[in-house]
Amino acid sequence: MDGGMDGGMDGAGSGGPGAPGALGPAPGASVTAAAAGGGRETEAPAIDAKPGSAWLGRRLEELPTPALAVSEATARRNAERMLERCRALGVRLRPHVKTHKTLEGAALATGGTRRGIAVSTLAEARFFAAGGFDDILYAYPLPAARLEECAALAQRLEAFQVLLDSPQGLALLRRRPLAPGKRWLVWLKLDCGNGRAGVRPTDPGALELARAIAEEAPAEVALVGVYAHCGDTYHCGSVPEVQAIARATTTAMLDFVATLRQAGVPCAQASVGSTPSCSHPVPEMAALTELHPGNYLFYDLQQTLLGSCRLEDVALRVLTRVVGHYRHRNQLLVDCGWAALSLHGQGRPPAAFAAVEGHPELRLVGLTQEHGQLEPAAGPLDFGRFPVGSVLALVPFHACATAAMHPVYYVHAQGTVVALWHPARGW
Amino acid sequence: MDGGMDGGMDGAGSGGPGAPGALGPAPGASVTAAAAGGGRETEAPAIDAKPGSAWLGRRLEELPTPALAVSEATARRNAERMLERCRALGVRLRPHVKTHKTLEGAALATGGTRRGIAVSTLAEARFFAAGGFDDILYAYPLPAARLEECAALAQRLEAFQVLLDSPQGLALLRRRPLAPGKRWLVWLKLDCGNGRAGVRPTDPGALELARAIAEEAPAEVALVGVYAHCGDTYHCGSVPEVQAIARATTTAMLDFVATLRQAGVPCAQASVGSTPSCSHPVPEMAALTELHPGNYLFYDLQQTLLGSCRLEDVALRVLTRVVGHYRHRNQLLVDCGWAALSLHGQGRPPAAFAAVEGHPELRLVGLTQEHGQLEPAAGPLDFGRFPVGSVLALVPFHACATAAMHPVYYVHAQGTVVALWHPARGW
Secondary structure (H helix, E strand, C coil): CCCCCCCCCCCCCCCCCCCCCCCCCCCCCCCCCCCCCCCCCCCCCCCCCCCCHHHCCCEHHHCCCCEEEEEHHHHHHHHHHHHHHHHHHCCEECCECCCCCCHHHHHHHCCCCCEEEEECCHHHHHHHHHCCCEEEEEEEECCHHHHHHHHHHHHHCCCEEEEECCHHHHHHHHHCCCCCCCCEEEEEEECCCCCCCCECCCCHHHHHHHHHHHHCCCCCEEEEEEEEECHHHHHCCCHHHHHHHHHHHHHHHHHHHHHHHHCCCCCCEEEEECHHHHHCCCHHHHHCCEECCCHHHCCCHHHHHHCCCCHHHCCEEEEEEEEEEEHHHCEEEECCCHHHHCCCCCCCCCCCCEEECCCCCEEEEEECCCCEEEEECCCCCCHHHCCCCCEEEEEECCHHHHHCCCCCEEEEECCEEEEEECCCCCC | CCCCCCCCCCCCCCCCCCCCCCCCCCCCCCCCCCCCCCCCCCCCCCCCCCCCHHHCCCEHHHCCCCEEEEEHHHHHHHHHHHHHHHHHHCCEECCECCCCCCHHHHHHHCCCCCEEEEECCHHHHHHHHHCCCEEEEEEEECCHHHHHHHHHHHHHCCCEEEEECCHHHHHHHHCCCCCCCCCEEEEEEECCCCCCCCECCCCHHHHHHHHHHHHCCCCCEEEEEEEEECHHHHHCCCHHHHHHHHHHHHHHHHHHHHHHHHCCCCCCEEEEECHHHHHCCCHHHHHCCEECCCHHHCCCHHHHHHCCCCHHHCCEEEEEEEEEEEHHHCEEEECCCHHHHCCCCCCCCCCCCEEECCCCCEEEEEECCCCEEEEECCCCCCHHHCCCCCEEEEEECCHHHHHCCCCCEEEEECCEEEEEECCCCCC
16 A cells, blocks of 8 residues: 555545634543444454564564564574584684574574583573573673672583683682682683773783683683684775784784793683674684684674675564655655664665665665654655555664664564574673 | 783793693683682672562662663652643643653653553553553554554553554554444644654645544544654754744644644644653643653753753663773773663764763773773873772663663662663564
8 A cells, every 4th residue: 555644635524513622622531432333354363462472484574563584594504604614614613692692593503512602791691501502601801790690600501611801800710719620711812903802912911811810720710712803804894804804813813822832821722703704714714723703693784795795695684664655755664763773883874774675775864763764865766666564674784783672583484484582681 | 909901910820831732622611620629709699690679779889780770769850840840831741651661660750640651662552551551642653564453452441542644544543443432542643843753734634634533433533632753852952942943843733733623623632742842841832732751751961962951860870890901092891882872872972872970081982782992081091990890880872772772770769779670672
């Protein structure tokens, strides 16, 4: 059904009698009236307050919108390709799960082993531990206030691992030894140019800290490896630029490991991550022991712009419906605002927040909490192609941010809902 | 505790024997070791996977971070002031609940009546209906695909009200009459300059649509009132600018109501909203019947910049802990990223994302998923004032966006947690 705000009215009645004074009494909260006898339409299926199993087997077009849809086949293919890429390099894949935060996504990403993941919060760590995962690296500077929670996970799992980048972090662990038979398994976070957390490998303190972790109390604390995130790849304009950063990060890390070895400090593992770098790994990365990308399971518009993937590799969409035609503004209104998409991506017009699948001529030009505004890049909008109620699929700029807005992901196979994934939330 | 990444190391051990080959076997997933005999620290209290009642009675500084803290006294004062402002104007307050989405917040905002709210999603509508609220206006263009859900709410509540801005919306309601004794209670959405949803009151179709709602099937459908959001106030640079928009919106709406009256179309209610306009109402607004602001219960940094409130009126904070000192960058790292704050506010440096309470010299210069980077606006950072582990309170730029990131709000009285509010989520 087309027809807009300014479309013709059919059969508006004549002015009735009894118009009240300005804003005088009229139908309101307590008003009731005899119902008309008009026939009921066929009832829609019962709908849960929380979208649930009622949607299994339904078509995506039937879902309430906005909704996060994930292509199972695409996510599986992304998972398999990254696993294969790591096999070819001879390194292990430790998928970071912060993008999706789901048991099902992490099962795909680990090739079904449910062993060897990185998490960004303790809520994730507990969620995945409860879901049967182990070898979980809490890839975040060890927080003093959460030490007991870390200890509980370390006692419970075979290999709950922590990360630190300061002598204070080590001192924390020393104050809270684990029960007999357990040591703190520690990764040293390196900052190889990313400029966020981590000790710089060229800092004299880095070697001293690695040595202290490895040797200060070997019955209590073990140095497992070194870990770096090359998030600086997100500022690149091309794959060669990404690869230059990946190479620099890898080289800096391996140089540091060699320095450690020369100093007699054992460091068995070296792990580098970021989806841009791991999507086009450089040969030098074969000398690492692990890669830990995360976003690649879904990919997103940003990754297509970085060259990490093609548009057909992006597994997630936000489904939205047209809720209004505004011909005087040459705009459609859709029921996806920042509450369903996030505000990530602003800085990169024209692909500001999302691409509209199948409609490269459309631009998302406005986003408030529950409203999105679409208009053509040029020329008049063909409203007839976008009836009110029709479903559009948005390719989000940043999958991590968009996924974080949704309490459920609708996973589909060729447009039929085959699973519901419920992510971990909170901290 | 102070001391940074580059702080001195105390007593790093000498290089041990048996260093492995490059990344050779070393402590890893399957490693176990005899525990040292170091004494345990006092145990922290048991912590639920989901923050819950265990935190009642605790101090804010004890909470796991990041955490959303709400001052009950400030929120209550904001609620009372807005109620008083509306009483003084002689209009009703219909608080919009989309900012907080909590039963407790809406109870405060309605002065305890639990009657007369606006919601932005059907998930909110159901949540508040289940929580004992009534007279709920679903202030969103009526979505065809959700008609049955609206009908269920209309049957269940005394006054579930819908909003529309097109003949198609009315046609929808006509196809699905309610049970005997119930009419669809309809508000006509006007666009008085905001440029999002709504029919322009000067559009000939507006009068025709109002008449159709009022008269086409009076036993099935009733025109309750007209509704406008003056979201354009968010682009203002001063209170007089905000008031000029509030005046223009109000005048446009009242002119339209007068036109309706002259045409014999009863329209009992006229409702205008937006926190900037309702925080400094103009006298013309006394001729309306309702105001429907929402953000004011919490307020935020953006509202202080708009002149809607003072900093001491902002009821919410994101509590975060310092997780690292990075002296070579003159930066602190904190455990609040966009996952806890949102990315709203980017466009307004230097108050880019949030203000650091009590530390106007600090700037939040970086935000990734779980990390925030703080540095002074000028000069060297006094790291001694911000020990690792110390708690900072961030005043968010946009309360609606920040609240949307949190599964629980910690409500406090003078720094002691007195309640936990759990918001509605999803659609």
